[in-house]
Amino acid sequence: MQESTGASIEAFLKPVINYISIAIEIAIAIIITVIVVVTLVGIIRVIVSRSKREEQTKHIQYIRYTLIRGLLIALDFVVAADILKTILAPSSNELAILVVIVVIRILLSWSLTKEIQSHADHLDRIG
Numbered sequence: 001m002q003e004s005t006g007a008s009i010e011a012f013l014k015p016v017i018n019y020i021s022i023a024i025e026i027a028i029a030i031i032i033t034v035i036v037v038v039t040l041v042g043i044i045r046v047i048v049s050r051s052k053r054e055e056q057t058k059h060i061q062y063i064r065y066t067l068i069r070g071l072l073i074a075l076d077f078v079v080a081a082d083i084l085k086t087i088l089a090p091s092s093n094e095l096a097i098l099v100v101i102v103v104i105r106i107l108l109s110w111s112l113t114k115e116i117q118s119h120a121d122h123l124d125r126i127g
Contacts, residue, residue, distance in 0.1 A: 075105055082101055
C-alpha cells in the first residue's frame with residue numbers, strides 16, 4: 001500500500017513540476033527579453049543625447065548596473081528551474097550535472113554581485 005501511494009504522488013507531481021518549470025523558463029525568457037530591450041533603449045538614448053561625456057559615462061554605468069541586476073534575477077530563476085527538473089527520482093548522472101551547473105551559476109552569481117558592488121561604488125563616487 002505504501003509503495004502505490006508513493007508512486008501515485010510521484011505520478012501526480014511529475015507533470016505539475018514539469019508545468020512549473022516550463023512556466024519558470026517562460027518567465028526567464030520574458031525577464032531576459034525585457035532586460036535586453038531596456039538596455040538597448042538606454043544605450044540608444046545615451047548615444048543620441050547631446051549630454052557631456054561624464055554624464056554619458058554615468059548613464060552607461062547605471063545601464064550596466066541595471067543589466068547585471070536583471071541577469072542575476074534571471075540566473076536565480078534558472079537555478080530554480082534546474083532544481084525542479086531534477087527533484088523527482090534523479091539519477092546519479094543528473095545529480096552530478098545539477099551540482100556542476102549550480103556551482104558554475106553560484107560562481108557566476110558571485111562574480112556578477114562583485115560587479116554590481118563595483119558599479120554601485122563607482123556611481124556613488126561620480127554622482
